[in-house]
Amino acid sequence: MAKASRPSSPPPPSAPDLSILGDQVTIHPAGYTETLSPAEAGTEQALLSQFARFRSSPLDFLREISLYVNGTGWRSYDHIIGQSIFYSGFSENMKAAVMATPTLRVKIAELAERRIRVEEEDGLLGNGDNGGVGGARRKEERRREIEESLKEVAEGLTDGMICKMESKRFIRGAYYFATQLLTRAYHQGIHVSSEEVLRLRAVAEQAEKKKQSIIFLPCHRSHVDYVSLQLICYRLGLALPTVVAGDNLNFPLVGAFLQHAGAMWIRRSFGDDTLYTTLVQSYIDTLLQNGYNFECFVEGGRSRTGKLLPPKFGILSFLLDSVLSGRVEDAIVCPVSTQYDKVIEVDSYVSELLGQPKPKENLKDFLSASSVLSLKLGRVDVRFHEPWSLRTFINQQKARFTQTPLHTDNSHPSGVVLKRRLLTTLGYKVLSDINAVSVVMPTALIGTVLLTLRGRGVGKAELVRRVEWLSERVRSQGGRVAHFAGVPTEVVVERGLEVLGPALVGLVNGLPEDTYYAVDRFQLSFYRNMTIHLFISQALVSASMYMKIKLGGGPEHQRISYEQLHDQVYFLSQLFRGEFIFPTEGLAVNLEKTLQSLETDNVIKVARDASTPSKILFVELSDAERECGRENYDFYCFLIWPSIEASWLGAVSLMMLTPPAGQSEKVWLNVKSVQDQAQLLGKTLYHQGDLSYFEAVNKETLKNAYQRFEEEGIIVVAKSRDARVQPTLKLAAEWTPKRRDGTGTVVAEGKLWDFAERISQSRREGKNRRDGATVQTRVLALADRVGRQLYEAAAMESSVVEEKAPRKRRRKSIETRSRL
Incomplete structure (x- = not known):
């Protein structure tokens, strides 16, 4: 890529890294450490000193196990920074503390009183004078009976939920076992910043004195995330956090192991179970009141795309409520970024994104993971943002709401508004902090370069040059590159290619120069998505300019007015507000900064009004950018085009929802069925040449698109309080396309068609793609055909339900009579 005209300043000196590999903690200069030969390695060869293996050195192997079981030196885990954990009776003490919380006691009394009222109304408390002494006594006895029953239920739920840190010997063995597994897969170990670790230890020491918890909030890309953080805390002498884990991982053997290593199990959905909800809040209150460290993933589940997901507010809501209510004085928040040279689960992610159902976790699949543990997947890089006070954050945010005083009581309407604002701001602040400390790995640089090429492949020299260019651009955007x-x-590129492997990146042999090409673009997009957040503003501007540049002609025909540019950037940013984390200064400020950056880098020219220099007239590509073949500009477009393509597919798939001729517009369609058919439509369009990027059909992106469509009022979604009943949807009336009289075909006009066309203006022009009239005829006809199948299936399902309904009513009537 062409060098930017702005001289690149050298990156500021940074603190040395620490690598953790088994027993070895090695300090390195601020630099990326690769697997080197003994001749190359010198004093850094210690990085690769792994555990002894039984077959090669049985005596050393047994000696190492003995050191862990008996606890020698740092392995004893005696002098930790934080509150006392891993002692006999810890679980019982925690359970008793949870059951004694005022919040839980009040809820149990409330539920018991509610049940008493129901039984009174149903006449189940006897036929005597309920208002007399005897009736009052019966009510009180019944209330105590119900409360005792609820307490038994609560105790059972608590016992299944809480982490059970009971034995130091167990945790020493768990550390040894987990490190054995991790270092077999990630042979270069875990890397952290020495500066960040020293800062974290200092914060932990202060938190220990104040009896405050550190709340670790990592991003979530792999099951290795929580393993690596636990290993770091153990090796550096920090109290292990209690980790929120979905009960889908609580299967035999593995579930018990994780629970004793720090996992707390929660349901994936709480539904209307207010007792369970109160139990979770009471447990979190107890942990934070006693200064126990805590960990949960701000995104909820693992990211299948490599990008940060929007924040999930479930557990964050509990944490916020603990401090906001005053039940907890304060807690320390520490956002954490975990990056990988290669993520173990990416293969399974691709299968899920292409529509394969997610398999249920089980012991067999867990044990089969040993097949990947012999791979050399590089290193894990964990970075800690500077921790900050949750109480200070709340106070600062409340000060911003001075125009409308808000209560902190959740029962008050303004209290609900306050908490919603605080939750949203908290969630996106954490994501922003994670992005700020994330390190871009060599594999992400390589994947990004390979997926932003116009040609089929790239020579080795050009690949190296582009990786160097991209590294400079990452740093110029305030990002970090693995040193x-x-x-x-x-050499770094060669070893990155080795980690990615031939299944992802192919090599064409027999040519004058080694030439590499993307074999699995879908899987490589996971690594490219680890860099896109750094360039999202430039990408949106470039894609907006493309609506003019794609028309061709001379430079004067390809320039875009500022008003057009502003409108299209706003449109795209709204379209992707759930996909990317944008700067918070607002569109006008962000656009101005982005144009200045692109102008300084000599990618664009900005024409300003001579009388009012602050007023921009139009924007166009610079002469230097045209001379270098638009490779810098194209880079930004290639980053965002797959996302634009996915949104266009989502919009076109809504055409499927146009009711067939004679079909009632009151028919609601199953959301999952619609999204499955939208994915099938996308695969068809890709193989027929109307979709440029196969990754545009991924399930998560389509789900996000439909979420945006619901927020914009394009579709109406109906959800049941019963989790077993799947949500349904239909097009909003004003967005529903019309059909031609006579032919019954969908008319390519109206709000929905205009919306899809607005997205299409920034789509990449396909070399062999048939746009224009073809989209209006054949693509719409295909969408209509798939949509008819949806309506036919809905009609069949409706008739089956109607046929079964009388039987259910008769059965219910018979059951009612039998009870009477």
Whole structure:
């Protein structure tokens, strides 16, 4: 890529890294450490000193196990920073503390009183004078009976939920076992910043004195995330956090192991179970009141795409409520970024994104993971943002709401508004902090370069040059690149290619120069998505300019007015507000900064009004950018085009929802069925040449698109309080396309068609794609055909339900009579 005209300043010196590999903690200069030969390694060879293996050295192997079981030196885990954990009776003490919380006691009394009222109304408390002494006594006895029953239920739920830190010997063995597994897969170990670790230890020491918890909030890309953080805390002598885990992982053997290592189990959905909800809040209150460290994933589940997901507010809501209510004085928030040279689960992610059902976790699949543990997947890179006070955050945010005083009581309407604002701001602040400390790995640089090429492949020299260029651009955007420590970029690229493997990146042999190409673009997009957040503003501007540049002609025909540019950037940013984390200064400020950056880098020219220099007239590509073949500009477009393509597919798939001729517009369609058919439509369009990027058909992106469509009022979604009943949807009346009289075909006009066309203006022009009239005829006809199948299936399902309904009513009537 062409060098930017702005001289690149050298990155500021950073603190050395620490690598943790088994027993070895090695300090490195601020640099990326690769697997080197003994001749190359020098004093850094210690990085690769792994555990002894039984077959090669049985005596050393047994000696190492003995050191862990008996607890020698740091392995004893005696002098930790934080509150006392891992002692006999810990679980019982925690359960008793949870059951004694005022919040839980009040809820149990409330539920018991509610049940008493129901039984009174149903006449189940006897036929005597309920208002007399005897009736009052019966009510009180019944209330105590119900409360005792609820307490038994609560105790059972608590016992199944809480982490059971009971034995130091167990945790020493767990550390040894987990490190054995992790270092077999990630042979370069876990890397952290020494500066960040020292800062975290200092914060932990202060938190220990104040009896405050550290709340670790990591991003979530792999099951290795929580393993690596636990290993770091153990090795550096920090109290292990209690980790929120979905009960889908609580299967035999593995579930018990994780629970004793720090996992707390929660249901994936709480539904209307107010007792369970109160139990979770009471447990979190107890942990934070006693200063126990805590960990949960701000995104909820693992990201299948490599991008940060929007924040999930479930557990965050509990944490916020603990401090906001005053039940907890304060807690320390520490956002954490975990990056990988290669993520173990990406293969399964691709299968899920292409529509394969997610398999239920089980012991067999867990044990089969050993097949990947022999791979050399590089390193894990964990970075800690500077921790901050949750109480201070709340106070600062409340000060911003001075125009409308808000209560902190959740029962008050303004209290609900306050909490919603605080939750949203908290969630996106954490994501922003995670992005700020994330390190871009070499595999992400390589994947990004390979997926932003116009040609089929790239020569080795050009690949190295583009990786160097991209590294500079990442740093210029305030991002971090995994340090190379003086190792030539060519060597780093070679080893990154080795980690990715031939299944992802192919090599064409027999040519004058080694030439690489993307084999599995879908899987490589996971790694490209680890860099896109750094360039999202430039990408949106470039894609908006493309609506003019794609028309061709001379430079004067390809320039875009500022008003057009502003409108299209706003449109796209609204379209992707659930996909990316945008700067918070607002569109006008962000657009101005982005244009200045692109102008300084000599990618664009900005024409300003001579009389009012602050007023921009139009924007166009610079002469230098045209001379270098638009490769810098194209880079930004290639980053965002797959997302634009996915949104266009989502909009076109809504055409499927146009009711067939003679069909009632009151028919609601199953959301999952619609999204499955939208994915099938996308696969068809891709193979027929009307969709440029196969990754546009991924399930998560389509779900996000439909979420945006619901927020915009394009579709109406009906959800049941019963979790077993799947949500349904239909097009809003004003967005429903019309059909031609006579032919019954969908008319390519109206609000929905205009919306899809607005997205299409920034789509990449396909070399062999048939746009224009073809989209209006054949693509719409295909969408209509798939949609008819949806309506036919809905009609059949409706008739089956109607046929079964009388039987259910008769059965219910018979059951009612039998009870009477």
